[in-house]
Amino acid sequence: MSRVGYMHTDCxxxxxxxxxxxxxxxxxxxxxxxxxxxxxxxxxxxxxxxRAPIIQSKSKKFRQLLVSxxxxxxxxxxxxxxxxxxxQRDDQQMKGxxxxxxxxxxxxxDSEDALKELSWREMERVSAYPGLTDxxxxxxxxxxxxxxxxxxxxILFCSEGDNIPDAFTLVNxxxxxxxxxxxxxxxxxxxxxxxxxxxxxxxxxPPALF
Amino acid sequence: xxxxxxxxxxxxxxxxxxxxxxxDENEEDAEIRRELEEKREVHLHWSPEVSxxxxxxxxxxxxxxxxxxGHNAARFLSVYALTSENWDALGxxxxxxxxxxxxASEESTCVFYRPKDNPAVLICQxxxxxxxxxxxxxxxxxxxxxxxxxxxxxxxxESSVSEFKTADYLSSSSxxxxxxxxxxxxxxxPVCKSLEQPNIVTGLQAAVLNHCEVHRIPSIVYQCYSDVxxxxxxxxxxxxxxxxxxxxxxxxxPSPSADILRKIVRTxxxxxxxxx
Numbered sequence: 001m002s003r004v005g006y007m008h009t010d011c012x013x014x015x016x017x018x019x020x021x022x023x024x025x026x027x028x029x030x031x032x033x034x035x036x037x038x039x040x041x042x043x044x045x046x047x048x049x050x051r052a053p054i055i056q057s058k059s060k061k062f063r064q065l066l067v068s069x070x071x072x073x074x075x076x077x078x079x080x081x082x083x084x085x086x087x088q089r090d091d092q093q094m095k096g097x098x099x100x101x102x103x104x105x106x107x108x109x110d111s112e113d114a115l116k117e118l119s120w121r122e123m124e125r126v127s128a129y130p131g132l133t134d135x136x137x138x139x140x141x142x143x144x145x146x147x148x149x150x151x152x153x154x155i156l157f158c159s160e161g162d163n164i165p166d167a168f169t170l171v172n173x174x175x176x177x178x179x180x181x182x183x184x185x186x187x188x189x190x191x192x193x194x195x196x197x198x199x200x201x202x203x204x205x206p207p208a209l210f
Numbered sequence: 211x212x213x214x215x216x217x218x219x220x221x222x223x224x225x226x227x228x229x230x231x232x233x234d235e236n237e238e239d240a241e242i243r244r245e246l247e248e249k250r251e252v253h254l255h256w257s258p259e260v261s262x263x264x265x266x267x268x269x270x271x272x273x274x275x276x277x278x279x280g281h282n283a284a285r286f287l288s289v290y291a292l293t294s295e296n297w298d299a300l301g302x303x304x305x306x307x308x309x310x311x312x313x314a315s316e317e318s319t320c321v322f323y324r325p326k327d328n329p330a331v332l333i334c335q336x337x338x339x340x341x342x343x344x345x346x347x348x349x350x351x352x353x354x355x356x357x358x359x360x361x362x363x364x365x366x367x368e369s370s371v372s373e374f375k376t377a378d379y380l381s382s383s384s385x386x387x388x389x390x391x392x393x394x395x396x397x398x399x400p401v402c403k404s405l406e407q408p409n410i411v412t413g414l415q416a417a418v419l420n421h422c423e424v425h426r427i428p429s430i431v432y433q434c435y436s437d438v439x440x441x442x443x444x445x446x447x448x449x450x451x452x453x454x455x456x457x458x459x460x461x462x463x464p465s466p467s468a469d470i471l472r473k474i475v476r477t478x479x480x481x482x483x484x485x486x
Contacts, residue, residue, distance in 0.1 A: 010347060015416050019407075020408070029404050
């Protein structure tokens, strides 16, 4: 995939670093910014990678920015890869796979059959105050809502810590639907790991320890 | 990150908290939020002649913008540059956030200087804390005042060596050291190694570098990784290799007297009472 643009906004915490997808010494010193857009023309695919946390008070503004960008770009469908806190799962959600999906009505029209075939599980609605039966509180989703654009959200319940296996679970799950890569389950793992995933737990240990 | 009452919380989780801002927000909450936002705005105060020319649409002519972020970087410029030439203080930036402690101090901690004989050079020393939501705004506002044609940006900044990740063990003798990171438009040769993956740079230096990358301004960040908390002369000396590059635009004092160094380092030791 090739980098085609940035999303330069005050809604993200500034960060920068060298190319995490370097393939040679020549492109190792390319600067990368908090949110960048990549495309693969042959797959008709565009990817927006958001690398920095959103500034808390600006999540609404950022959402509006994203939605207007998705609309103006005219994507036939958009998929949000996301995660949700594992500790928020209720008893019924703890059964089975930790993956869920959500779709907007306009995408549901086109993809209903495909989703049924995959036998994915839709995100359950959880009552806002578990244990309380109040006629006024509708069961609601513990994820942010949106406008009606052809959009799907894939959610993985995960915990704090090393989320590398979670990332593979999610991307394999997406691949079952979109077939970005043929049979990724083959060994060795066909997904490439960026260098930015190294040293998640810090630097090397002092040799004097041994 | 700050809570409503202004306590500073350091957040290390990579999870993003979802605030349910629209759910139960009443008018009073919105009002408080708006006022807080206004208070957190970055303000630039320029000298009368600069603000006069900015008002009439003439931006500051600038071929070299040198930004020092942090005490060591700022003091390095104080010792090697600001003592050796006649400088004019052009203006300052003021910010209010959870760490600025109620009243804005008289002594400004984000000051712009320009040499008397070379108006194309601008130096800025930032030693105050800028909150995450103020970095982007600061960068936009400052660069909005500069003529972007032929602009070169050099940022000197610092970070703790504990934030540097490497597969080899870093012995204490290896710190402090310098790493560089530059925008695509930068064409020179950095004086030190490029920052290795998976290391990243955050803070004001990242905000400035992102801005320069997106607006195609040649820019380089020299980040010093130090194992000393607070300013010290050894860490300051680490920036010395950058003098060869900076010397082209500003007159520098290559060997400042020990007195100047001592004076500049000592003033900060008073605050440290950890080991008394």
